[in-house]
Amino acid sequence: MTLIELVRKNLFRKPLRTILTVFAIFIAFAIFGVLATFQNAMNAGIDTAGADRLIVTNKINFTLQMPIAYVQRTRGVEGVKIVTHADWFGGYYQDPRIFFAAIAVEPASYLDIYPEYLLPPAQRQAFISDRTALLAGETVAKQFGWKVGDRIPLKSNIFQQKNGSDAWDFTLVGIIKGETARVDTNFVIFQYEYFKETRSFGGDTIGWMIVKTQSPKDNANVMKAVDVMFANSPFETETQTEQAFAKAFLEQAGDLGFIISAVVGAAFATILLIVGNTMMLTVRERTNEIAVMKTIGFTSQRIFGLVIGESLLLTVIGGALGLLVAWLLSFALQNATGGAFGPMTFTPGIAIWSVVLMAMLGLLTGLIPALRAMRINVVTALGRK
Numbered sequence: 001m002t003l004i005e006l007v008r009k010n011l012f013r014k015p016l017r018t019i020l021t022v023f024a025i026f027i028a029f030a031i032f033g034v035l036a037t038f039q040n041a042m043n044a045g046i047d048t049a050g051a052d053r054l055i056v057t058n059k060i061n062f063t064l065q066m067p068i069a070y071v072q073r074t075r076g077v078e079g080v081k082i083v084t085h086a087d088w089f090g091g092y093y094q095d096p097r098i099f100f101a102a103i104a105v106e107p108a109s110y111l112d113i114y115p116e117y118l119l120p121p122a123q124r125q126a127f128i129s130d131r132t133a134l135l136a137g138e139t140v141a142k143q144f145g146w147k148v149g150d151r152i153p154l155k156s157n158i159f160q161q162k163n164g165s166d167a168w169d170f171t172l173v174g175i176i177k178g179e180t181a182r183v184d185t186n187f188v189i190f191q192y193e194y195f196k197e198t199r200s201f202g203g204d205t206i207g208w209m210i211v212k213t214q215s216p217k218d219n220a221n222v223m224k225a226v227d228v229m230f231a232n233s234p235f236e237t238e239t240q241t242e243q244a245f246a247k248a249f250l251e252q253a254g255d256l257g258f259i260i261s262a263v264v265g266a267a268f269a270t271i272l273l274i275v276g277n278t279m280m281l282t283v284r285e286r287t288n289e290i291a292v293m294k295t296i297g298f299t300s301q302r303i304f305g306l307v308i309g310e311s312l313l314l315t316v317i318g319g320a321l322g323l324l325v326a327w328l329l330s331f332a333l334q335n336a337t338g339g340a341f342g343p344m345t346f347t348p349g350i351a352i353w354s355v356v357l358m359a360m361l362g363l364l365t366g367l368i369p370a371l372r373a374m375r376i377n378v379v380t381a382l383g384r385k
Contacts (some may be wrong), residue, residue, distance in 0.1 A: 011310050012288075018314070021278050025318025025361075026325075028267040029354060033326020035260045036335070036350045039350045049243035051216040052081075053113065056209040056226055057245075059236040063088075065205035066235045077225045079218035080211055084109035087192060087207040090158035090166075101187035102154060104195035107133075113127060113212045116179040122206075123148070131194040134170035137185030146170055154188070159199045168378025181345045199335045211239070219302065268361065275365040279311050283369040290376050300374040307373050311366025312359070319358040323351065 012018055058064035075083045084106050091102030094151065105301075107128045110119060119127075119135070127133045134152055146152065150172045160166050170190055178185050196202070201231045213222050223239040230237045230357065283290070290303055298306075334344040 010282075011313055012134040018276065021314055021320040023277060024369045025271055026218075026273050027320040028271045028320040029193065029322025029357075030325045030329075031068075031267050031322075032264050032331055032344065032357070033323050033350060034333075035264060037330045037346050037355070038205050038348055039260050040350065042094050049241070050094075050114075050212070051241075051243075052213045052219070053242040054211040054213065054219060054223060054239055055210060055242050055245040056237050056239045059238040060100070062208065062238075062245075062249075064072070064126065064235075065070065065202065065207060066209075068204045068206050070230065070235070070237070071206070071209060073229065074186065074209060074211060075227055077222055077229070079214050079222045079225075082109055082113050082212040083209055083215050084113050084119065084211045085192065085206040086110065086309050087195065087202075087205075088158070089190075089195065090156050091154040091188070092157065093152065093154055096155075099186075100137075100264075101141075102156075103187060105189045105191040106192055109208075110121055110189065113210055116183050117185075117241060118177045118179055119174050126173035130171065130173060131191050132170050132190055133173040134172045134190045136220075137187045138175055138177045139186040141172075146172050146175075147251055148174060152188075159202070161198045162200050168195075169262065182347075189220055199314075205234075210221055210242070219314070230351075268357070272365060275314060276368065278314075279307065279366055280372070282310070283307060285377060286373075290373050294376070303376075304370045304374045307370035308366040310364065311369070312362035315358045315362035315365070319354060319361075323354050368385055 054064075056070075058066055065087075071083055074080060079134045080372050086106075087104040089102040089104055092098065092100075109118065111124060111127075116385070127135050134154075136146055136152075151169045152172050154170060155167045161168065168190075172294055192206070196204070211226070212221065219241060223241075224288070226239045227237050293303065294300070311325055330344045330346040
């Protein structure tokens with residue numbers, strides 16, 4: 001009988017105990033997989049932020065407006081390659097509880113500055129040439145079943161039209177896909193000029209500017225130059241990298257990374273105690289058997305491997321089942337949230353970390369029982385009544 005066969009047979013000698021232990025490990029890894037997927041989705045904006053992109057907002061608060069004249073002035077700053085602008089619409093389709101970003105943009109420059117948004121040339125041109133055109137991210141289009149050519153009425157929870165209507169009618173001319181699965185496509189964009197001309201207030205103002213620099217090395221100089229240029233004006237600015245802006249925006253909801261780490265840490269600490277105690281009990285019950293195995297030629301190293309192998313197999317079975325459920329839940333969460341928290345993808349990185357955690361958990365919980373088994377004295381063990 002091989003060592004692997006012996007590990008497998010020993011593991012299932014106490015079926016109920018094994019099932020309960022595997023279940024506890026399963027729960028821990030399912031929690032880890034789901035929370036890691038959620039954190040991964042929330043961090044998508046940070047991870048996919050352009051290294052050479054800057055965000056310019058009102059210094060007092062990023063929700064306040066700035067004059068559109070700032071765009072042209074910023075284009076003259078040394079080190080700047082492209083400048084575009086955007087404004088928050090606060091829109092929804094049919095149900096205000098279903099969130100997606102709706103943004104009024106300068107068409108050509110906005111698409112130029114975000115090359116990770118993939119769009120056929122014909123659809124790009126249609127968006128630029130039609131003032132009532134709408135582009136939808138793939139996530140939103142799938143959620144509502146939109147097709148190119150559909151007429152889409154969007155309402156705003158912030159703005160009204162000059163004619164008193166609270167709805168803007170758009171024609172869907174294209175669907176944006178992300179360059180990778182990590183690119184968030186839970187948004188729609190439309191022409192700023194159409195929005196500016198029809199809204200009842202706001203005038204010639206914008207929400208924020210996006211600046212693409214010649215090189216990431218120019219970021220610091222450009223950020224300083226832009227903020228100095230608008231210092232002591234009625235609309236002072238704050239310029240930061242896109243990654244810093246995305247991180248600050250996310251942190252408004254609290255330190256999610258710490259919260260998730262604390263929950264996962266507590267779960268694994270509990271599992272460490274449960275599995276460690278189970279393995280200690282197992283070794284204690286098999287003291288006589290281990291002594292007999294040593295008598296018939298099993299070395300201390302082989303006994304050590306037997307106990308460690310049993311601990312690792314327990315962890316791998318429970319962990320693999322937990323990750324399988326977490327992977328399936330990632331699809332359910334994506335459908336349930338509609339991509340509101342970003343792309344819920346169970347990435348290879350999560351799987352790799354899970355394997356590392358399985359190995360660490362299996363080794364840690366099996367180490368002390370394995371050392372105890374190695375040191376069992378044959379004469380003493382067989383002499384016990």
